[in-house]
Amino acid sequence: xxxxxxxxxxxxxxxxxxxxxxxxxxxxxxxxxxxxxxxxxxxxxxxxxxxxxxxxxxxxxxxxxxxxxxxxxxxxxxxxxxxxxxxxxxxxxxxxxxxxxxxxxxxxxxxxxxxxxxxxxxxxxxxxxxxxxxxxxxxxx
Numbered sequence: 001x002x003x004x005x006x007x008x009x010x011x012x013x014x015x016x017x018x019x020x021x022x023x024x025x026x027x028x029x030x031x032x033x034x035x036x037x038x039x040x041x042x043x044x045x046x047x048x049x050x051x052x053x054x055x056x057x058x059x060x061x062x063x064x065x066x067x068x069x070x071x072x073x074x075x076x077x078x079x080x081x082x083x084x085x086x087x088x089x090x091x092x093x094x095x096x097x098x099x100x101x102x103x104x105x106x107x108x109x110x111x112x113x114x115x116x117x118x119x120x121x122x123x124x125x126x127x128x129x130x131x132x133x134x135x136x137x138x139x140x141x
Contacts (some may be wrong), residue, residue: 002030019119048081060104
């Protein structure tokens with residue numbers, strides 16, 4: 001299954017970009033990052049079906065890493081070809097995009113900078129795939 005981060009804003013050469021690259025290289029599943037301008041631009045058309053849409057949103061569910069891994073594992077086992085993770089610009093996502101999501105996901109009640117949220121998401125994708133693979137990286141409680 002392809003894990004595809006689609007994010008608004010250019011990360012450039014930054015510590016956050018290095019983290020996204022570092023964790024992305026560790027993911028053993030397909031991994032891709034697409035950047036869109038802060039305003040405008042269009043989300044790439046879906047070419048692999050079935051696809052799941054995860055919208056990163058402060059009103060979303062707060063999942064443990066193990067819960068997140070279970071969802072990704074279930075999608076993979078159900079034949080999902082691509083999971084798209086949408087990170088919006090400073091004003092977030094419009095209601096229509098949130099309504100289309102298969103999952104609204106939040107990294108807690110705090111507001112995070114979008115570039116840091118991208119790095120955090122990349123780490124959680126690697127952590128989830130390592131949990132599914134039985135890798136010892138993740139330790140519970």
